[in-house]
Amino acid sequence: MGAQSAILLFLALCFFRWSHAAGNNTWDLSEEDGRELERELKTLNKPYVKSFKDEYGITYDCVDIYKQPAFDHPLLKNHTLQFPKRSDNTNKVATTKKTLPRLCPRGTVLIRRITKEDLIRARKYARMQLQQAQITDTSGGDNHYAGVEFAAGNGPMFYGASAKLDVFQVSGVSNNQQSESQIFISKGTEGPKNYINTVQAGWVVNPQLEGDNRAHFFTYWTSDGYQKTGCYNLVCPGFVQTSTRLTPGKIYTLSTLSLDIYKDRFSSNWMLYNDREPIGYWPKEIFTNMADSSVVQMHGNVYSPFDEPSPPMGSGVLNGAKFTNILLTDGQSNSKLPVNFRKYNDLGEAYYGVDYRVQNGVMYYGGPGGWKK
Known part of the structure; x- marks a missing residue:
């Protein structure tokens, strides 16, 4: 499989936000399904030191950092917790003037509590996306995109990437649609699908999955091409949360998300920062092919069913959103402006523009949508 074809496949598969749910063949919950959900809730929702609801009614728990769900992963039983410090991230300087408040006491981490409704939505969403992927091709279909790709080819591999993303509370996204912006780092595109490893982070408006129409911070990972491993946010073990301020799945109200993802040279874990705030990391143990990135x-x-016009992307204005301060990290932890790149846009600028300016590391993208197959 070529790199371009594999990336298009990624874009179709990246909507499989919860692979563990894909085995359910019905949208209706049986009695056994209900018992399974209850078991999963008890496993995912750990005892907490403090609990509170935000202004939107979402419950968050402050969980002992050593007792968080990540360590239920069978490959993390002997994992040594890494304690990143806010000053550890030397790739970037702080770019957001308004910082997020500390929400949990020291020694704990902020985790969004998962409800039965969350799991049911995730099951239905995963099943719908599986069915859609089986009947659509990877050249467009219901998934539309606009962005830039940096491929290592025969040159040096990548060890991270960073950018500042504009964040919008996108209006006009219906209950069964999605609008998303993200940084996507992967390895294994040249081999079989089960060799594909990825780490992903960004923001998304997805009423069907999140239960509301607000922008949420999200993470995702897989180590076998989205088949059996990985998940969206913290609905399966794997991503290690370290922040008391921001957690995957949290509503994000600031206007910028300044993301930095890079492989730590000493631990080999893949770190995730927002500005100089360490959010957490993907441990090296959960990957099979992620010593670096290609x-x-x-x-x-964006995603939309066949019978609905595509939703807005970014701000909803043509080229009205942007990624700025785009940098790639090399094997010596140096951040550099990318030189070789490929722009891609499956619908053309009438719907979602894309303009990358290599001289200053800025990409403009987004648009009103409205395309219908």
Whole structure:
């Protein structure tokens, strides 16, 4: 499989936000399904030191950092917790003037509590996306995108990427649509699908999955091409949360998300920062093919059923959203402006524009949508 074809496949598969749910063949819950959900809730929702609801009614728990769900992963039983410090991230300087408040006491981490409704939505969403992927091709279909791709090819591999993303509370996204912007780092695009490893982070408006129409911070990972491993946010073990301020799945109200993802030279874990705030990391143990990265993407993408016009991307204005301060990290932890790149846009600028300016590391993208197959 070529790199371009594999990346298009990624874009179709990246909507499989919860692979563990894909085995359910019905949208209706049986009695056994209900019992399974209850078991999963008890496993995912750990005892907490403090609990509170935000202004939107979402419950968050402050969980002992050593007792968080990540360590239920069978490959993390002997994992040594890494304690990143806010000053550890030397790739970037702080770019957001308004900082997020500390929400949990020291020694704990902020985790969004998962409800039965969350799991049911995730099951239905995963099943719908599986069915859609089986009947659509990877050249467009219901998934549309605009962005840039950096491919290592025969040159040096990548060890991270960073950018500042504009964040919008996108209006006009219906209950069964999605609008998303993210940094996507992957390895294994040249081999079989089960060799594909990825780490992903960004923001998304997805009423069907999140239960509301607000922008949420999200993470995702897989180590076998989205088949059996990985998940969206913290609905399966794997991503290690370290922040008391921001957690995957949290509503994000600031206007910028300044993301930095890079492989730590000493631990080999893949770190995730927002500005100089360490959010957490993907441990090296959960990957099979992620010693480095061969492809980095920065893009907006949207999903819509066949019978509905595509939703807005970014701000909803043509080229009205942007990624700025785009940098790639090399094997010596140096951040550099990318030189070789490929722009991609499956619908053309009438719907979702894309303009990358290599001289200053800025990509403009987004648009009103409205395309209908």
